[in-house]
Amino acid sequence: xxxxxxxxxxxxxxxxxxxxxxxxxxxxxxxxxxxxxxxxxxxxxxxxxxxxxxxxxxxxxxxxxxxxxxxxxxxxxxxxxxxxxxxxxxxxxxxxxxxxxxxxxxxxxxxxxxxxxxxxxxxxxxxxxxxxxxxxxxxxxxxxxxxxxxxxxxxxxxxxxxxxxxxxxxxxxxxxxxxxxxxxxxxxxxxxxxxxxxxxxxxxxxxxxxxxxxxxxxxxxxxxxxxxxxxxxxxxxxxxxxxxxxxxxxxxxxxxxxxxxxxxxxxxxxxxxxxxxxxxxxxxxxxxxxxxxxxxxxxxxxxxxxxxxxxx
Amino acid sequence: xxxxxxxxxxxxxxxxxxxxxxxxxxxxxxxxxxxxxxxxxxxxxxxxxxxxxxxxxxxxxxxxxxxxxxxxxxxxxxxxxxxxxxxxxxxxxxxxxxxxxxxxxxxxxxxxxxxxxxxxxxxxxxxxxxxxxxxxxxxxxxxxxxxxxxxxxxxxxxxxxxxxxxxxxxxxxxxxxxxxxxxxxxxxxxxxxxxxxxxxxxxxxxxxxxxxxxxxxxxxxxxxxxxxxxxxxxxxxxxxxxxxxxxxxxxxxxxxxxxxxxxxxxxxxxxxxxxxxxxxxxxxxxxxxxxxxxxxxxxxxxxxxxxxxxxx
Numbered sequence: 001x002x003x004x005x006x007x008x009x010x011x012x013x014x015x016x017x018x019x020x021x022x023x024x025x026x027x028x029x030x031x032x033x034x035x036x037x038x039x040x041x042x043x044x045x046x047x048x049x050x051x052x053x054x055x056x057x058x059x060x061x062x063x064x065x066x067x068x069x070x071x072x073x074x075x076x077x078x079x080x081x082x083x084x085x086x087x088x089x090x091x092x093x094x095x096x097x098x099x100x101x102x103x104x105x106x107x108x109x110x111x112x113x114x115x116x117x118x119x120x121x122x123x124x125x126x127x128x129x130x131x132x133x134x135x136x137x138x139x140x141x142x143x144x145x146x147x148x149x150x151x152x153x154x155x156x157x158x159x160x161x162x163x164x165x166x167x168x169x170x171x172x173x174x175x176x177x178x179x180x181x182x183x184x185x186x187x188x189x190x191x192x193x194x195x196x197x198x199x200x201x202x203x204x205x206x207x208x209x210x211x212x213x214x215x216x217x218x219x220x221x222x223x224x225x226x227x228x229x230x231x232x233x234x235x236x237x238x239x240x241x242x243x244x245x246x247x248x249x250x251x252x253x254x255x256x257x258x259x260x261x262x263x264x265x266x267x268x269x270x271x272x273x274x275x276x277x278x279x280x281x282x283x284x285x286x287x288x289x290x291x292x293x294x295x296x297x298x299x300x301x302x303x304x305x306x307x308x309x310x311x312x
Numbered sequence: 313x314x315x316x317x318x319x320x321x322x323x324x325x326x327x328x329x330x331x332x333x334x335x336x337x338x339x340x341x342x343x344x345x346x347x348x349x350x351x352x353x354x355x356x357x358x359x360x361x362x363x364x365x366x367x368x369x370x371x372x373x374x375x376x377x378x379x380x381x382x383x384x385x386x387x388x389x390x391x392x393x394x395x396x397x398x399x400x401x402x403x404x405x406x407x408x409x410x411x412x413x414x415x416x417x418x419x420x421x422x423x424x425x426x427x428x429x430x431x432x433x434x435x436x437x438x439x440x441x442x443x444x445x446x447x448x449x450x451x452x453x454x455x456x457x458x459x460x461x462x463x464x465x466x467x468x469x470x471x472x473x474x475x476x477x478x479x480x481x482x483x484x485x486x487x488x489x490x491x492x493x494x495x496x497x498x499x500x501x502x503x504x505x506x507x508x509x510x511x512x513x514x515x516x517x518x519x520x521x522x523x524x525x526x527x528x529x530x531x532x533x534x535x536x537x538x539x540x541x542x543x544x545x546x547x548x549x550x551x552x553x554x555x556x557x558x559x560x561x562x563x564x565x566x567x568x569x570x571x572x573x574x575x576x577x578x579x580x581x582x583x584x585x586x587x588x589x590x591x592x593x594x595x596x597x598x599x600x601x602x603x604x605x606x607x608x609x610x611x612x613x614x615x616x617x618x619x620x621x622x623x624x
Contacts, residue, residue, distance in 0.1 A: 090496050184402055187539045208520040211537055220611050222532040225523055227499045260616045293616060299532050300612050304572045304605060 008124020036241025320436020
């Protein structure tokens with residue numbers, strides 16, 4: 001069974017949408033990545049850091065989903081990372097109301113011995129030096145996937161370039177791809193990003209889907225058109241978890257199979273947004289997933305006949 | 313051979329993009345629709361109106377592409393409809409600098425006898441009453457497709473509702489779908505639009521592709537990610553022309569075949585934007601089209617295995 005190592009935040013979120021408001025609920029990139037990747041038949045572990053205020057029931061939720069949490073450091077007397085955000089009416093944009101790094105400010109990840117040989121490593125959105133320190137502890141993974149955001153481009157450019165040079169896949173959104181490269185065309189942006197290191201570039205376009213680039217090849221996975229987007233929090237990380245989870249289970253990191261991984265990522269993300277926080281991802285069974293993937297097939301597959309003569 | 317009747321503007325455009333500027337060049341919705349639909353093996357005609365200042369060479373371009381122009385009225389002493397626009401740096405939005413209706417102000421379309429029995433009618437973007445007058449002249453078409461824009465929603469709502477009630481397919485962009493229905497979700501918007509008349513709703517999302525809705529079914533055709541978008545003028549009409557042209561040639565207006573039509577529309581639109589105005593569409597051969605459609609297949613087709621048990 002393939003091993004997937006996930007490093008990222010495990011946190012408290014306080015979310016406000018046009019539909020309601022939460023107090024501190026379970027959140028964090030690694031949480032969403034793990035709840036998504038654990039749908040697959042793999043051995044996944046989270047490396048992270050929480051405070052003493054982090055409830056046992058949240059830890060039990062992770063282990064109950066088959067996620068190894070030996071790598072989650074619990075800091076006595078510490079407070080868990082906290083993020084608070086408010087979504088605009090169309091749910092496409094959000095404002096960060098508050099960020100309290102708390103224990104995350106001193107996060108020095110320690111990869112458990114048994115996961116140093118993980119085949120796939122998922123570096124969730126974190127300070128690039130923290131991501132690099134994880135890479136220094138693992139032994140020759142087959143695939144390293146990096147997620148990042150514009151904050152690190154603005155504040156830690158050189159460190160970001162260092163870690164980008166060492167990964168196989170980068171996942172960012174379209175605005176970030178443009179900021180990273182100065183290119184408006186996503187095709188040109190992906191090409192420039194590949195020169196920085198990653199052979200595969202996933203550009204997430206939120207409700208507009210995701211693009212996968214590799215040299216001259218490109219694949220597009222749509223986002224499922226939805227009647228209601230309830231809470232978009234964690235959708236991007238859920239996408240990433242589906243992507244790496246699928247690759248880990250199928251043990252095939254070819255471009256052809258990455259297409260499927262991107263489709264699975266998009267499918268799982270479509271569940272995440274149906275309810276507040278992690279609620280939908282906590283109870284998601286395989287029949288539901290299969291049914292959703294069938295919707296993705298119907299959404300995109302066609303059968304045009306090609307012909308070089310006038311009678312198309 | 314199926315007949316396609318197109319009504320819309322044939323015009324002069326003056327276009328400014330970050331890459332250059334034109335004086336009066338050939339434009340107009342019906343021009344782009346026709347140059348696109350005439351790639352297919354069909355009998356297509358344009359009903360429109362131009363002034364005496366409209367050059368014979370432009371008319372020859374249309375007839376040279378097999379388009380019947382008996383229905384294009386040439387007004388002695390009149391001036392052709394003129395539009396001037398300027399695109400923003402990212403080419404996604406544009407400002408209209410000038411619109412001179414000229415002869416279009418008195419357009420009373422006369423459908424040629426031989427096209428009154430056209431199987432497919434494409435009502436290009438025009439005053440709803442003008443679109444309605446064309447419907448009154450045709451004899452029981454199999455499919456009527458309507459394009460419209462926010463201008464008519466703002467200024468001629470009741471007339472727009474009248475014509476919408478009589479068509480089978482409506483094509484609009486996402487902003488317009490939201491304005492028309494007050495819904496943000498495109499799924500909900502399409503549902504409301506279907507209640508107004510059209511059984512099929514095509515929502516164009518520009519660089520983000522197009523959605524096709526019919527009852528509970530939905531299909532998505534991406535826009536091809538491009539290195540360079542040179543001039544987006546006419547892309548939407550080229551899309552429409554590919555859509556109706558493909559349906560006319562294949563003589564199959566089922567939802568399944570409409571998926572293919574939307575893909576063809578998207579494929580042809582991807583050529584349109586490569587050069588200024590109609591230049592790319594004027595010389596487009598079938599080998600190029602087939603090659604581009606193959607790119608669309610590679611862009612979207614995947615083969616995930618679905619399984620109800622843990623071993624996905």
